[in-house]
Amino acid sequence: MIVGAPPTQRGVVCGTSYEARKFGVRSALPSATAGQLCPNGIFVRPRMEAFREESHRIMEIIATTGAVVEKMSVDEAYLDVSVICQAEAADASLLLALPLARELKHRISTERHLTATIGIASNKLLAKIASDHQKPDGLTIITDQEKVSFLLPLPVRTLYGVGKVTEQTLNKVGIATVGNLQDYSGDLRALSVRLGRNSDSLHSAKTTGRWKLVTRSRASPARKRVSRTRTTARFCGHI
Numbered sequence: 001m002i003v004g005a006p007p008t009q010r011g012v013v014c015g016t017s018y019e020a021r022k023f024g025v026r027s028a029l030p031s032a033t034a035g036q037l038c039p040n041g042i043f044v045r046p047r048m049e050a051f052r053e054e055s056h057r058i059m060e061i062i063a064t065t066g067a068v069v070e071k072m073s074v075d076e077a078y079l080d081v082s083v084i085c086q087a088e089a090a091d092a093s094l095l096l097a098l099p100l101a102r103e104l105k106h107r108i109s110t111e112r113h114l115t116a117t118i119g120i121a122s123n124k125l126l127a128k129i130a131s132d133h134q135k136p137d138g139l140t141i142i143t144d145q146e147k148v149s150f151l152l153p154l155p156v157r158t159l160y161g162v163g164k165v166t167e168q169t170l171n172k173v174g175i176a177t178v179g180n181l182q183d184y185s186g187d188l189r190a191l192s193v194r195l196g197r198n199s200d201s202l203h204s205a206k207t208t209g210r211w212k213l214v215t216r217s218r219a220s221p222a223r224k225r226v227s228r229t230r231t232t233a234r235f236c237g238h239i
Contacts, residue, residue, distance in 0.1 A: 006043045007035025014046045018136060051075075054112065061107050065100060078124055091143040094120055101139055121147070129158055152179035 002020050005011020013029045023038040034041065055074040062069055067079035085096040101118045108116045115137040119130025122144055129151070130140040142150050151158075156175055157167045175181050 002031075002034055002038065002041045002043050003046050004034070004043065005031045005045070007031045054114070058108060058112055058114070058116075061111065062104065065104065078127065090122060091145055094122065094141055094143055098139075098141060105137075105139060125160055126151075128160055129154070132158070152177065152182065154178050156181055 001017040002013055002025055003015040004013040011031045013025060013027055013031060013034050015027055016025045020038050020041050025034045025038050051074050059071060062077060066084050067081045070078040081097050081100060085093050087093045087096055097120045101120060105116050105118060108114055117131050117135045117138045119127045120141040121127040121130050126142045126147060130142045133140045154177060156162055156170050156177055158178065175184055
């Protein structure tokens, strides 16, 4: 299934099923090109009002958790559950988030009849990677103890902000995996002409591991930050 204008009309792809993605169809691709790549694909027009309404209902379910919610799009949000999932050790705090994640998946399935993929980790970067790991109906946790072994073999394109062009640039200097990036002895900022603004963020990730925390939603109540371990769950609902 391909959501967007039919291939006989001017327009782009808004979304696709996983079956269509196997043919190279992706969001923002011209519909005519999508029709050529996937000639047997079924094109349907988007129903944005229905999408927004369903998104609102799912976000209402998420809000009941008491987490600080940062909505990213119609089907994606970050949850900072540090206050409600706090233990003495970092990984123990992450494990406390598992029952909450399972309950969210169950409620979305039974109340909205949709699947959801959730990733749990100590920051947004890792939570995003975790949620992308077992789509379309997965639950993945990346503990601090396991994060290095989990990340190193992954393609460098797994990292946020690394698209096709950046991936090709990195591949040319021998960086194909996250492990290659970690071991790279050069200065990534020297590739700034080809990497653009990604050079600084990749250099920061490589040298400091510092990544943005959850930005508080205006709808979320103010909370005093007293926790030692930050637990971030990335929710991706497939609508």
